[in-house]
Amino acid sequence: xxxxxxxxxxxxxxxxxxxxxxxxxxxxxxxxxxxxxxxxxxxxxxxxxxxxxxxxxxxxxxxxxxxxxxxxxxxxxxxxxxxxxxxxxxxxxxxxxxxxxxxxxxxxxxxxxxxxxxxxxxxxxxxxxxxxxxxxxxxxxxxxxxxxxxxxxxxxxxxxxxxxxxxxxxxxxxxxxxxxxxxxxxxxxxxxxxxxxxxxxxxxxxxxxxxxxxxxxxxxxxxxxxxxxxxxxxxxxxxxxxxxxxxxxxxxxxxxxxxxxxxxxxxxxxxxxxxxxxxxxxxxxxxxxxxxxxxxxxxxxxxxxxxxxxxxxxxx
Numbered sequence: 001x002x003x004x005x006x007x008x009x010x011x012x013x014x015x016x017x018x019x020x021x022x023x024x025x026x027x028x029x030x031x032x033x034x035x036x037x038x039x040x041x042x043x044x045x046x047x048x049x050x051x052x053x054x055x056x057x058x059x060x061x062x063x064x065x066x067x068x069x070x071x072x073x074x075x076x077x078x079x080x081x082x083x084x085x086x087x088x089x090x091x092x093x094x095x096x097x098x099x100x101x102x103x104x105x106x107x108x109x110x111x112x113x114x115x116x117x118x119x120x121x122x123x124x125x126x127x128x129x130x131x132x133x134x135x136x137x138x139x140x141x142x143x144x145x146x147x148x149x150x151x152x153x154x155x156x157x158x159x160x161x162x163x164x165x166x167x168x169x170x171x172x173x174x175x176x177x178x179x180x181x182x183x184x185x186x187x188x189x190x191x192x193x194x195x196x197x198x199x200x201x202x203x204x205x206x207x208x209x210x211x212x213x214x215x216x217x218x219x220x221x222x223x224x225x226x227x228x229x230x231x232x233x234x235x236x237x238x239x240x241x242x243x244x245x246x247x248x249x250x251x252x253x254x255x256x257x258x259x260x261x262x263x264x265x266x267x268x269x270x271x272x273x274x275x276x277x278x279x280x281x282x283x284x285x286x287x288x289x290x291x292x293x294x295x296x297x298x299x300x301x302x303x304x305x306x307x308x309x310x311x312x313x314x315x316x
Contacts, residue, residue, distance in 0.1 A: 226277060
């Protein structure tokens with residue numbers, strides 16, 4: 001049984017994140033796909049057709065020996081198509097991002113109150129919190145994010161005298177944790193935006209090094225997994241290009257199939273990167289959730305209160 005409210009050190013913050021996915025991973029990702037999978041699939045289909053139209057038009061101009069401005073003409077002729085696809089893709093990306101950030105917060109909030117809940121409850125709660133998510137990101141664009149950006153600029157300036165390099169390495173997980181803890185508190189409680197920022201800052205101060213350490217480790221794990229898996233089709237595609245160069249006779253510029261093996265691999269890299277980033281960011285967000293409930297336990301002692309309630313229930 002996974003205990004969400006629990007006092008944790010650095011090792012437990014990392015270990016319990018993986019324990020959560022070991023126990024709830026199937027239920028968590030199944031519902032994630034139900035809630036958000038349709039939007040992701042539509043986005044990937046749009047990107048595929050946009051890429052296909054773009055590549056076929058470009059290759060057609062090259063094969064016909066068209067002048068250098070053929071590319072500009074192709075874009076101009078299909079401007080409305082690209083604008084429509086691009087606008088729809090941007091809207092879908094926004095919806096997917098909002099749901100992706102909200103989903104783990106909602107899931108852990110439900111888990112903190114009950115051990116058994118279904119997709120309908122998750123969907124209903126996600127819909128009820130969409131407005132708060134939009135407000136959080138709008139307010140962050142004018143408050144927290146400019147402050148973080150200014151801090152990074154000052155750190156980059158200090159990097160020339162080497163002092164800024166370790167500061168930057170600390171700022172990356174610190175900024176991410178601060179915003180995530182603020183987001184968790186804002187969505188999970190009745191605190192307003194600025195109260196959530198303040199509370200998250202106090203949380204950071206209370207266990208700074210365990211929070212920074214566990215977040216940094218999760219960043220490394222996510223980047224390693226995404227980078228490794230995404231590079232496999234890219235390497236295969238590059239290898240096919242060199243094979244073609246070594247055997248010029250195998251390249252047919254008049255081929256009726258405009259999608260070369262290399263282009264297919266590049267498209268596969270993009271699709272994999274999008275999917276992996278959406279799925280792997282759950283590791284980071286759940287880790288921040290484990291941190292959030294761990295720090296709340298230290299100040300609120302929810303486990304002790306629940307134990308007392310259970311004693312009263314059992315006595316009846």
